[in-house]
Amino acid sequence: MAADGGRPIDALLKEERRFAPPEAFRARAHVKDESVYEEAERDPEAYWARWAEELEWFRKWDKVLEWNPPHAKWFLGGKLNASVNCVDRHIRGPRRNKAAIIWEGEPGDTRTLTYFDLYREVNKFANVLKSLGVKKGDRVTLYLPMIPELPIAMLACARIGAPHSVVFAGFSPQALASRMEDAGSRFLVTCDGYYRRGKVVPLKAQADEALRLLAGKQDVEAVVVVRRTGDEVPFTPGRDRWWHELMDQAERLCPPEVMDAEDMLFMMYTSGTTGRPKGIVHTTGGYLTGVYATTKWVFDLHEDDVYWCMADIGWITGHSYIVYGPLANGATVVMYEGAPDWPDKDRPWVIVEKYGVTIFYTAPTAIRAFAADGPEYPRRHDLSSLRLLGSVGEPINPEAWMWYHEHIGGGRCPIVDTWWQTETGAIMITPLPGVTVTKPGSATRPFPGIKAAVLDDQGNPVPPGQGGGYLAILRPWPSMLRGIWGDEERYVNTYWSKWGRDIYYPGDGAKVDEDGYFWVLGRVDDVMNVAGHRLSTMEIESALVSHPAVAEAAVIAAPHELRGQVPVAFVILEAGRQGSPELEAELKEHVAKVISPIARPDRVLFVPDLPKTRSGKIMRRLLRDIVEGRELGDTTTLRDPEVPEQLRRMYAAR
Numbered sequence: 001m002a003a004d005g006g007r008p009i010d011a012l013l014k015e016e017r018r019f020a021p022p023e024a025f026r027a028r029a030h031v032k033d034e035s036v037y038e039e040a041e042r043d044p045e046a047y048w049a050r051w052a053e054e055l056e057w058f059r060k061w062d063k064v065l066e067w068n069p070p071h072a073k074w075f076l077g078g079k080l081n082a083s084v085n086c087v088d089r090h091i092r093g094p095r096r097n098k099a100a101i102i103w104e105g106e107p108g109d110t111r112t113l114t115y116f117d118l119y120r121e122v123n124k125f126a127n128v129l130k131s132l133g134v135k136k137g138d139r140v141t142l143y144l145p146m147i148p149e150l151p152i153a154m155l156a157c158a159r160i161g162a163p164h165s166v167v168f169a170g171f172s173p174q175a176l177a178s179r180m181e182d183a184g185s186r187f188l189v190t191c192d193g194y195y196r197r198g199k200v201v202p203l204k205a206q207a208d209e210a211l212r213l214l215a216g217k218q219d220v221e222a223v224v225v226v227r228r229t230g231d232e233v234p235f236t237p238g239r240d241r242w243w244h245e246l247m248d249q250a251e252r253l254c255p256p257e258v259m260d261a262e263d264m265l266f267m268m269y270t271s272g273t274t275g276r277p278k279g280i281v282h283t284t285g286g287y288l289t290g291v292y293a294t295t296k297w298v299f300d301l302h303e304d305d306v307y308w309c310m311a312d313i314g315w316i317t318g319h320s321y322i323v324y325g326p327l328a329n330g331a332t333v334v335m336y337e338g339a340p341d342w343p344d345k346d347r348p349w350v351i352v353e354k355y356g357v358t359i360f361y362t363a364p365t366a367i368r369a370f371a372a373d374g375p376e377y378p379r380r381h382d383l384s385s386l387r388l389l390g391s392v393g394e395p396i397n398p399e400a401w402m403w404y405h406e407h408i409g410g411g412r413c414p415i416v417d418t419w420w421q422t423e424t425g426a427i428m429i430t431p432l433p434g435v436t437v438t439k440p441g442s443a444t445r446p447f448p449g450i451k452a453a454v455l456d457d458q459g460n461p462v463p464p465g466q467g468g469g470y471l472a473i474l475r476p477w478p479s480m481l482r483g484i485w486g487d488e489e490r491y492v493n494t495y496w497s498k499w500g501r502d503i504y505y506p507g508d509g510a511k512v513d514e515d516g517y518f519w520v521l522g523r524v525d526d527v528m529n530v531a532g533h534r535l536s537t538m539e540i541e542s543a544l545v546s547h548p549a550v551a552e553a554a555v556i557a558a559p560h561e562l563r564g565q566v567p568v569a570f571v572i573l574e575a576g577r578q579g580s581p582e583l584e585a586e587l588k589e590h591v592a593k594v595i596s597p598i599a600r601p602d603r604v605l606f607v608p609d610l611p612k613t614r615s616g617k618i619m620r621r622l623l624r625d626i627v628e629g630r631e632l633g634d635t636t637t638l639r640d641p642e643v644p645e646q647l648r649r650m651y652a653a654r
């Protein structure tokens with residue numbers, strides 16, 4: 001794909017609105033002036049070490065950074081435990097009885113855990129894991145929805161040094177099974193079910209299906225089941241245990257494991273350009289330093305804030321900015337189980353008003369949906385507690401930004417548009433809300449200590465104010481991924497091979513304007529962003545060809561007003577099969593079942609052929625031209641140059 005990622009650069013360049021931090025906000029902000037950028041640049045290692053010093057260590061590091069491109073180690077020789085930093089250290093002081101997690105279930109039930117409550121639960125569940133035979137280094141899979149047991153289980157894993165692998169509860173049994181197999185995970189924590197739009201999602205049944213698929217491939221020793229809905233669920237004696245029964249018997253205290261800064265804290269699967277998801281590995285010291293620092297400065301977090309990130313913990317945003325970042329800072333975090341439009345479209349604003357939320361972080365796709373619903377929903381509620389808004393997950397279009405600013409922020413709240421990835425662990429490009437003059441649609445500047453640039457194919461910087469190029473990160477940072485689980489080669493090839501071993505390639509197109517502001521334009525590879533969820537075209541193609549009717553499939557991302565992008569599939573059927581609306585519906589359902597409902601194609605076109613080069617490679621670029629209504633690019637290298645025109649007519653015909 002072109003380096004502009006499909007986002008119209010010209011329109012963005014004409015964006016002339018500017019928003020300076022309101023004086024009242026600036027006066028109270030942690031960061032009030034630009035000097036932090038120069039200070040960090042003067043000596044980045046010393047700067048990151050100052051951040052690390054705000055954490056609690058059993059033993060201080062000997063060396064800040066060892067950089068053998070593309071492998072970095074941070075805080076070498078340092079010893080710490082993430083759960084101690086997120087829980088123990090807060091209960092020794094005035095935060096002991098402060099609300100750590102204010103949770104609301106979709107039906108309206110609520111639970112509040114103080115830091116001391118969280119400490120108790122984490123200790124006990126750490127002991128439960130130990131009693132089940134979980135040892136330091138074992139990967140524990142957490143297939144849980146947005147209930148307090150999820151952060152409790154994550155921190156309990158961290159406490160005993162067992163890396164967690166959280167699999168988004170919206171993923172299918174197949175997706176869960178392949179991730180458990182890839183991780184070699186012998187332990188699973190799940191629940192009976194959870195609420196989504198008033199209905200119960202039977203998670204335990206899905207987990208059981210995954211375990212059946214794993215039979216003979218991966219031993220699973222124990223399954224812990226949280227009782228959330230109370231519905232009757234299948235139970236396999238010997239293997240399955242109830243969370244509450246185990247917790248009743250658990251010892252109260254579990255001494256934290258002394259972890260090396262470079263010990264793995266967790267892995268998180270994300271989509272890449274091939275069909276196989278990759279397990280991104282994050283370690284303890286650097287990751288915690290990165291999320292701690294960015295939470296404090298980007299969200300300007302203060303002791304009295306009520307912080308709500310609407311993401312799901314099953315994604316990196318929830319890991320870094322619901323669990324580790326905010327809890328390491330001792331914040332009060334709001335957590336919501338259900339759908340944002342249930343029972344009505346004002347649910348988020350009910351929650352903001354009810355708990356006095358001061359900081360609100362969500363995705364552009366949600367903001368566009370709020371805007372489409374209309375301002376009467378937020379207007380029904382008192383949102384005056386809000387003082388800062390954030391956006392993450394995809395490029396935010398200036399109009400959505402303006403709507404957010406006016407109708408949610410009441411014109412007074414700075415907006416932080418934060419660019420980062422599963423791989424970066426923490427926010428990389430972002431305004432600092434007390435300092436940065438924002439422009440709608442721009443993530444503005446690299447966080448202090450981060451060095452980013454926009455490069456062309458050869459690795460030359462694209463001059464400010466010129467066209468698009470590729471985003472690049474020019475130096476290591478503490479929360480960077482340390483690898484892809486079990487696939488060193490893929491790690492090097494994917495991220496550190498475009499220009500050289502010492503420049504990180506994120507796979508996004510971007511441009512820099514005359515003020516040095518970054519405008520992220522979208523993915524330039526075969527990764528798509530559907531409603532803020534990262535999916536690979538290849539993964540969806542594999543799902544389609546696993547259906548008996550499908551001979552071949554090409555999937556591309558088509559632009560979509562609300563969801564940003566949606567998958568569109570071009571399918572060649574097996575000989576003797578006929579395309580029909582029923583088959584289209586069946587294939588869509590098949591993808592939803594194999595991967596997740598979020599991957600469900602928006603359209604499935606039955607086509608006689610696909611645009612292929614003479615060597616048989618599908619030219620997805622031409623398919624993109626078709627769905628984006630662009631003039632068709634060069635077709636001369638095709639085996640059959642007539643195919644794209646034919647497909648274009650078919651696409652337009654519906």
Ligand code: WTA
Nearest residue numbers: 392393394395417418419420421422520534
């Ligand atoms: C996109 C989510 C523009 C980008 C934290 C990136 C963004 C991918 C922004 C990572 C933003 C995320 N502006 N694009 N503020 N934030 N992206 O791994 O394409 O789920 O590469 O991490 O989302 O998605 P991931």
